[in-house]
Amino acid sequence: MYNDDRLEHSPDGLNSFLVDSEKEASERVGLEYEDEENDDIVEKPYNPDDIRIHPKFFSVSDICRWMSADPPNITVKPSFQRNLVWTTQKKSLLIESLMLRIPIPSFYFYEDENEHKSVIDGLQRLSAIHDYVEGEYALSGLQYLGDKCNGKKYHELEQKYISRIEETQLSVNVLDNRTPELVKFDVFTRVNTGGVPLNRQEIRNALAHEKTNDLLKKMIHSDVFIKATQGMVKDIRMDAQELCLRFIAFYRAYDTNTKVPNKDRPIAKMLDECVSHLNSSDDSTLRGYYESFEIAMNKSIAAFGNLAFRKPYQNVINKPLFTSWAVTIAYSDLSFDVLKKNRERMIERLSEMITSDNEYFYSITASTASKKSIDKQFTIAYQILEEIRDVKQP
Secondary structure (H helix, E strand, O other): OOOOHHHHOOOOOHHHHOOHHHHHHHHHOOEOOOOOOOOOOOOOOOOHHHOOEEEEEEEHHHHHHHHHOOOOOEEOOOOOOOOOOOOHHHHHHHHHHHHOOOOOOOEEEEEOOOOOEEEEEOHHHHHHHHHHHOOOOOOOOOOOOHHHHOOOOHHHOOHHHHHHHHHOEEEEEEEEOOOOHHHHHHHHHHHOOOOOOOOHHHHHHHHOOHHHHHHHHHHHOOHHHHHHOOOOOOOOOOHHHHHHHHHHHHHHHEOOOOOOEOOOOOHHHHHHHHHHHHHHOOHHHHHHHHHHHHHHHHHHHHHHHHHOOOOOOOOOEOHHHHHHHHHHHHHOOOOHHHHHHOHHHHHHHHHHHHHHOHHHHHHOOOOOOOHHHHHHHHHHHHHHHHHHHHOOOO
16 A cells, blocks of 8 residues: 655655645545646637626615515525624624725625525625625624613614614626526626635625525435535535535536547636536436435445545545545446445456556546546546456456
């Protein structure tokens, strides 16, 4: 077996990109850190004329009314947003700014074809305002109006302060539904200015339709996914959902003739496009992806047991191993029984390839998103499965 000290002594200094904080963040959610920035495909930018963002002004009173409607006309706490983490004092200082008529930064909304709005940037500020108007907390720690307003809930304020809050005009940049679907992912990435910026999968989730989100949630909560990954992959920042989305994206791109996926764009763009595809897919298509995913997970369990998708002696899931093996084994016609009977042979063969084939080791460890690395990942998975096919079965 090997250990990852090989990276530290490589001539190319491959370990230099393994930033400690990023490694720790990955390992906390049960995934091995990988370098996806070295994707060798450069995506051409879109026509700037396709981007449609309109600056508008809405009063606090209007937005609070939309939020309180049944059903709401604005999604302020969509599933992609993280739990609110602002302290009461921080929220109070924002309210104080409104009462002092101090302008606050702009918001970004997305408006769909039904004119329903979703908050993309500014969720915590908007939630702080709405929650105060709804009487959910009292002000504290104010800098200028402490003597008059500390300890008071919204309905307890002097009328002039209530009026100032309600009449405040909030600057909102609205991205409308005429903007091409894939352009929206790039726009949201650029305007993502929160204190803890959304990652790419959280942005995809913002643009995903309910049925797409439901599919990914169903996948990560399925017994077979939890069993295949030993429950190691957490969804704190939608890492588990991204892993499942990768399966669908590469499953769609897989070429049954060449046995490798057709990768003609960066992985991030593949996943963006996959969300758009799922948004426009019918229930039968979505159900088909889920069934293929279940087959992939069950076959992976049969083939590798509790060692599926991991390097030898590693206690985290390796994304390239997950994607290449899950997709390849889903397309394989080898039965569950054959895979299970050859489990020991499969584990030994994969371990041997990782430890003896340097090209394969680096394809699942460094520059994992390059076309060359991805081809290698899938080719080895297919090769090992074919070796099992050639073994005389008992």
